[in-house]
Amino acid sequence: MRHDPVNIYEYEAIAKERLEKGHYDFIAGAATDEITLRRTREILDSIVMKPRMMVDVSERDLSTTVLGEKISFPVMLCPAGNHGAAHPDAELATARAAGKADTVMILSSHSAKTLEDVAEAATGPMWFQQYFFKDPELTLSMAARAEEAGYSALCMTLDAKIVPKRERNMRNDYVGPVSPNYAHLGLGTHSWQFAADAPAGPTDIRDQATVWSDLEWLAGKTKLPIIVKGIMTGEDGRLAAESGAKAMIVSNHGTRYLDTTFTTIEVLPEVVDQVAGKAEVYLDGGIRRGSDIFKALALGAKSVLLGRPLFWGLAVDGEAGVSSMLEMLRTELEATMGICGCPTVDSISLDALGGMSPLQQLFNKRDAGLL
Numbered sequence: 001m002r003h004d005p006v007n008i009y010e011y012e013a014i015a016k017e018r019l020e021k022g023h024y025d026f027i028a029g030a031a032t033d034e035i036t037l038r039r040t041r042e043i044l045d046s047i048v049m050k051p052r053m054m055v056d057v058s059e060r061d062l063s064t065t066v067l068g069e070k071i072s073f074p075v076m077l078c079p080a081g082n083h084g085a086a087h088p089d090a091e092l093a094t095a096r097a098a099g100k101a102d103t104v105m106i107l108s109s110h111s112a113k114t115l116e117d118v119a120e121a122a123t124g125p126m127w128f129q130q131y132f133f134k135d136p137e138l139t140l141s142m143a144a145r146a147e148e149a150g151y152s153a154l155c156m157t158l159d160a161k162i163v164p165k166r167e168r169n170m171r172n173d174y175v176g177p178v179s180p181n182y183a184h185l186g187l188g189t190h191s192w193q194f195a196a197d198a199p200a201g202p203t204d205i206r207d208q209a210t211v212w213s214d215l216e217w218l219a220g221k222t223k224l225p226i227i228v229k230g231i232m233t234g235e236d237g238r239l240a241a242e243s244g245a246k247a248m249i250v251s252n253h254g255t256r257y258l259d260t261t262f263t264t265i266e267v268l269p270e271v272v273d274q275v276a277g278k279a280e281v282y283l284d285g286g287i288r289r290g291s292d293i294f295k296a297l298a299l300g301a302k303s304v305l306l307g308r309p310l311f312w313g314l315a316v317d318g319e320a321g322v323s324s325m326l327e328m329l330r331t332e333l334e335a336t337m338g339i340c341g342c343p344t345v346d347s348i349s350l351d352a353l354g355g356m357s358p359l360q361q362l363f364n365k366r367d368a369g370l371l
């Protein structure tokens with residue numbers, strides 16, 4: 001490519017050339033046939049927006065709040081393990097880029113740098129992501145450690161208690177390093193069991209027996225607000241809010257755990273409906289364009305989050321790569337809002353989207369004998 005990347009897909013193309021194949025496949029890949037991974041883009045691309053004329057959009061305000069925290073635009077950084085696969089500065093670089101963009105980063109407990117070092121490098125609000133562990137004391141002590149380091153919310157990932165089948169990783173005999181956050185537990189040196197002879201690792205200590213009352217228990221034990229990640233049905237959204245979650249991420253983990261689920265944008269309206277304002281609802285999965293952010297907001301999300309693109313930005317140019325990628329998304333969103341007649345994020349509503357094309361509606365009416 002003889003020019004700088006002009007969109008996220010071009011960042012990925014450059015990153016693919018630079019990354020070791022095992023790492024690239026781990027980041028880009030998903031569960032089994034990767035059908036939902038492909039559908040995620042198809043569905044997002046199939047939703048159309050409605051341009052609106054003669055609205056004063058001379059000043060556009062992209063800012064919003066998440067759990068009371070003001071962010072400059074409705075894009076946060078997903079928790080994602082081992083940014084060290086893409087750049088030696090790893091999460092230190094990503095956290096600085098998030099601060100520069102004036103938004104929240106959620107640090108994965110599987111970070112390549114310690115949660116304390118990342119907190120120290122960060123210049124903006126940071127949330128911490130972890131799991132329910134078999135040992136409840138570990139669940140509480142990790143949360144307390146994050147609170148002590150300055151993280152202001154706790155993101156509990158609910159959809160990762162079963163080891164998924166990821167065939168690219170199996171073919172590559174992929175193993176990732178164990179995060180230094182888990183070093184004191186003596187869990188060996190590798191965090192994934194895709195290699196046939198890999199030792200037990202941090203994924204084995206996650207509790208597969210958790211139920212909603214465990215969330216209530218945790219909410220009663222920590223002062224940090226809890227966000228749950230992995231909600232894919234309206235009913236789970238309602239139960240999460242009733243069990244103490246202050247916010248939730250509609251997510252299928254980038255389709256990395258189960259294939260042939262709905263895409264996140266398809267289930268978002270149902271979740272927003274059943275949560276009924278009792279908790280904030282965010283969305284991740286396939287967000288690659290400003291227009292994707294606009295569509296998610298129009299369907300009721302308060303913010304979106306980015307996953308894989310963080311690695312592409314890091315691989316291309318470290319902190320500066322993540323920063324310029326975020327700015328590109330901001331510019332795209334700002335233009336989309338302007339053309340659709342929405343000067344603020346609160347003015348983006350379902351009215352801005354169209355489902356069935358006007359022609360299809362006409363043919364349906366004709367076929368039903370209504371014309």
Ligand SMILES: Cc1cc2nc3c(=O)[nH]c(=O)nc-3n(C[C@H](O)[C@H](O)[C@H](O)COP(=O)(O)O)c2cc1C
Pocket residue numbers: 026027028078079080081108109110129157229251252253254255284285286287305306307308309
């Ligand atoms: C390489 C990689 C590592 C990830 N690690 C974590 C993790 O440690 N914890 C977590 O909750 N989600 C993790 N995720 C899932 C992301 O938080 C997010 O749900 C998903 O990547 C969003 O989709 P997108 O990549 O299409 O933006 C990871 C995703 C990727 C690609």
